Amino acid sequence: MTRESQAAFENTEIVQFLRQKDFIKIKEIGSGGTGTTVLLRDPIISEDFVCKKFTPMGGNNTEDAFERFINEIKFLHLAYHPNVVRVFNYYLYPKNNTGYIFMEYVDGEPISEYLKLNPDRVNDLFFQAIEGFSHLEKLNLLHRDIKPTNILVSKNGELKIIDFGFSKIPSIKDLSNRENSIILNWPYPLPSECYEGRYSLKSDIYFLGKLFEQIIHDLKIEDFFYSKILESMIEFAENSRLESFSLIQRMLIEEKSPEIEFAPQEILKYQKFSEEISLLLSKIYDEARFDLDFASVQKKLKNVYQNSILETKVFNSADLISCFINGGFWFKSKSFLPTKVLIDFYEVFENSSVTKKKVILNNLYYRLQMTPKHQAQIKEDELPF
Known part of the structure; x- marks a missing residue:
């Protein structure tokens, strides 16, 4: 924290929430040079979270590593996207150079292991990876690991x-010892710019x-x-490589992929x-948001489907619309969607690949966002703010 931000913080009214929140420890997930990671469960909402504790070891520079830890929190807050792990909360203890991040628990495995059993999913996962990194590109954020x-x-x-511990917004023209140590750990041959002491967006493209x-x-x-697109991503010479993830994303769509x-x-x-x-929809509240989690949408749709088959x-239009909208909305109480229409849509959605599901939701939300907005009435209560 800079002197200016510290001064601003000290002159600001602070709202404190003092209630202790306890979690159940499920298991240890792993450990590395900057700390340990455990799986915790929130017993109130019955959800699991990954908790990463910052405890540098093995000769890591404490202040330098703690700065990276704080940056990881900042980057994850910025990078809200279905293909980027979410951060839900954090606790910092600057005097002790330690802290915790509470993140989304991904019940899965590394892409290399997943594709051993599901090689037919490689095109879909490539498409998803480009979508995720294209989003990071829009935030001017390099992953670098x-x-x-x-x-x-x-x-x-x-x-x-996942793992934004080495990420940064590009602002340097040469590599410090820290960047060089990262390069030594990469499992792939280095591209031309790394030999010149640079790491750019094209480097992320190369390594992916x-x-x-x-x-x-x-x-x-x-x-x-x-x-052909992959070949252009891994050109050794930086000036021969594809220039951006957004360009690659457009190229994937133009290829008329079987995945979409x-x-x-x-x-x-x-x-x-x-x-x-x-x-059915009359109005959507301003603060309402579309559900981008296709697994969540599918689960809710299945419940409505089973109750209406x-x-x-x-007949429960509110439950149906809530499959897609998180927040307030108005609907026509005397209009109902035919069950056959729901069944047909659900079967298409359920049998689609992840990429196709995202295309379906993107198209649906583009149409629904034309619904008139409604400003919610603000009510006074006894909460702090």
Whole structure:
């Protein structure tokens, strides 16, 4: 914390929440040069969280490592995206150079291990990885530690980029000893710029490409759809390499990937559902948000589907709309969605790949966001603010 920010902090009214919150320790997950990681459960909401404790060891510079730990918290708060691990809370103890981060628990495994049993998912996961890194690019954020153990795949097939301990917003023109030590740990040959003492966005592109190239080679995967794009990502010379993840993202779409191709009947079923549900909605509260977690949407949809399967119409419109919207909304109480429309949509959604599910939700939310907004009434209460 700088002197200016410290002074501003000291002159600011502080709101303190003193209630202690306890967690149940499930197991230890691992440890590294900057600390240990455990799996904790919140008994009140019955959810699991990964807790990373900062405890540097093995000769790591304490102040330098603690700065990286704080930066990791900042970066994770910025990088809210379905393919980037979420941070929920943190506790810092600057006087002791230690602290904790509470993060999303990804029930899965490294991408290299996942693809051993699911090699047919390589195109979908490549697409997801580019989406995640394209989002980081928009935040001007370099990951700088791209390896299989830092790209996890959940049991439902969703890719998550983790471990931002070495990430940074590019602002240097040469590499310090810390950057050089990172380079020595990379499992892939270095690109041209690293020999010149630089690490850029194109370096992230190179190392992600090398990661997929290695996995495809080791597992002898023959049906990778984006070989030409991958070749352009791993060019040794920086000026010959693809320039951005956003460009790669556009190229993937233009390739007409089989991962995002929809059959005519699938399109018709989606269009009928999106039309019907948009007609149900009257207004959406300003603070309401669309649910971007496709697994959560599918779980809620399944519940509505099972409760309506013997009916001709879905009579609980509130539950149906809540599958997609987190927050307040108004709907037409005398209008109902035909159950057959829901069944058709649910079957399309359930049988789609992760990438296709995201395309479906993106299209649906684009349509629903045209619904008129409603400003919620603010009520006074006895809370601090």
